[in-house]
Amino acid sequence: MRGNGLFGLLLAVSLPLGAASMFFEGARVIVDARRPPLENATFLVDNGRIVKIGKAGTLKAPAGARRIDLAGKTVIPALIDPHVHLGYQKGLSYAAANFTRENVIDQLNRDAYAGIAAVLSMGTDLGDFPFQIRAEQEAGKLGGALLFTAGRGMAAPNAGPGNAELKPSAYDLTTEDEARKAVREQVARKVAFIKVWVDDRNGAVKKTPPAIYRAIIDEAHKLHTRVVAHVYYLDDAKDLARAGADAFAHLVRDKEMDDESIALVQQHKILIMPNLGIAEARTHVDPAPWLDEPLFRDVTPAALVERIRAAYSGRTPASVEATQKTYRTMQRNVAKLVAAGANVGFGADSGAAPDYFHAFTTHRELQLMVEAGMTPAQALTAVTATSAAFLRLSDRGTLEAGKAADFVVLDGNPLADIAYTRKIYKVYLRGQEVNRTALRGAFQ
Numbered sequence: 235m236r237g238n239g240l241f242g243l244l245l246a247v248s249l250p251l252g253a254a255s256m257f258f259e260g261a262r263v264i265v266d267a268r269r270p271p272l273e274n275a276t277f278l279v280d281n282g283r284i285v286k287i288g289k290a291g292t293l294k295a296p297a298g299a300r301r302i303d304l305a306g307k308t309v310i311p312a313l314i315d316p317h318v319h320l321g322y323q324k325g326l327s328y329a330a331a332n333f334t335r336e337n338v339i340d341q342l343n344r345d346a347y348a349g350i351a352a353v354l355s356m357g358t359d360l361g362d363f364p365f366q367i368r369a370e371q372e373a374g375k376l377g378g379a380l381l382f383t384a385g386r387g388m389a390a391p392n393a394g395p396g397n398a399e400l401k402p403s404a405y406d407l408t409t410e411d412e413a414r415k416a417v418r419e420q421v422a423r424k425v426a427f428i429k430v431w432v433d434d435r436n437g438a439v440k441k442t443p444p445a446i447y448r449a450i451i452d453e454a455h456k457l458h459t460r461v462v463a464h465v466y467y468l469d470d471a472k473d474l475a476r477a478g479a480d481a482f483a484h485l486v487r488d489k490e491m492d493d494e495s496i497a498l499v500q501q502h503k504i505l506i507m508p509n510l511g512i513a514e515a516r517t518h519v520d521p522a523p524w525l526d527e528p529l530f531r532d533v534t535p536a537a538l539v540e541r542i543r544a545a546y547s548g549r550t551p552a553s554v555e556a557t558q559k560t561y562r563t564m565q566r567n568v569a570k571l572v573a574a575g576a577n578v579g580f581g582a583d584s585g586a587a588p589d590y591f592h593a594f595t596t597h598r599e600l601q602l603m604v605e606a607g608m609t610p611a612q613a614l615t616a617v618t619a620t621s622a623a624f625l626r627l628s629d630r631g632t633l634e635a636g637k638a639a640d641f642v643v644l645d646g647n648p649l650a651d652i653a654y655t656r657k658i659y660k661v662y663l664r665g666q667e668v669n670r671t672a673l674r675g676a677f678q
């Protein structure tokens with residue numbers, strides 16, 4: 235009894251000192267990218283949550299709260315990228331052998347540094363440790379962007395990921411029974427989604443047949459698990475929509491989407507990830523200006539920055555003509571989907587190919603979405619509220635009272651110029667300031 239009393243006293247004394255709440259003042263806050271921002275806002279963060287938020291003068295700092303002046307800054311909800319491939323690139327090497335706990339955590343830390351609160355690794359995860367990382371994050375024992383995983387994705391033999399290094403991670407399925415068994419195995423491991431590839435890689439492989447992906451979708455839905463489909467061709471997109479796919483990890487890229495396909499994605503409420511960055515990166519002959527941006531250089535190994543720069547020197551206008559044509563089709567499809575009010579989500583696909591590295595890629599994708607015709611508010615909505623809803627992260631994606639205090643403090647207003655998401659002053663995840671200097675020093 236006496237011991238308990240003493241313990242209670244210690245707690246009562248130590249709590250206000252140890253867990254001081256934070257009172258932020260003066261920033262423009264994009265509470266929810268679907269609505270106008272709060273100018274000159276104040277908000278209180280305690281115990282990992284936004285406790286209150288309102289215009290200046292409507293809230294008072296509680297006694298003992300730390301006051302933090304953010305005058306001139308803009309606060310946005312932290313970004314959520316539901317399409318990445320973690321673990322394969324390490325420095326200049328891109329290989330399955332790099333898929334280690336340390337390398338995945340390193341990439342999650344680069345994401346956190348860049349203001350990304352959560353990612354979904356899309357079907358190329360090997361072994362058990364991604365599930366362990368997730369459990370440790372849930373228990374508050376491990377930082378970085380929250381890791382969601384689609385485990386091992388599935389396709390017909392050799393028809394999975396495009397890159398040879400990723401291929402062994404996918405199931406090679408030849409029968410409907412195998413497909414259903416693969417789904418059951420992955421659902422038993424508590425994957426966030428099932429991933430299926432439907433693509434012939436420009437005629438190089440035999441596409442996953444409709445009977446197989448229908449079995450995958452049917453089995454997954456029976457087990458209350460959603461299915462994300464990699465698509466390329468318009469006709470496959472239509473059939474996948476009819477078969478019940480929940481999201482497309484890419485745009486249709488062979489043709490402009492027609493009215494029938496737009497109606498199908500609307501009718502089935504399919505989330506579409508534009509995924510512009512990989513294709514766009516191949517359309518230029520001159521080195522990209524972002525190669526010299528501080529955020530890109532902070533999160534990307536120096537030798538990799540130089541190899542990416544060097545890659546441009548081997549290109550000619552003729553060699554990029556086909557990629558430009560495909561890219562224009564992709565841009566038009568984004569514009570059509572947005573005009574139709576379709577559920578346009580977000581996914582940068584970082585790590586899907588050698589030298590298509592993590593973290594900055596998420597920000598660059600936002601810029602490309604705006605160049606394709608989305609407003610900055612629409613692009614920000616995709617990477618925050620829409621992605622949170624997609625991952626069923628009900629306490630993320632917006633900054634209302636009660637939500638997780640996951641936010642990025644920027645030096646400028648991304649609603650005026652989306653490139654300001656890359657001008658990061660501070661990052662807060664789960665109510666704590668991310669020590670970006672320490673993280674950067676520890677990048678492998």
Ligand SMILES: [Zn+2]
Nearest residue numbers: 317356583586
């Ligand atoms: Zn991918």
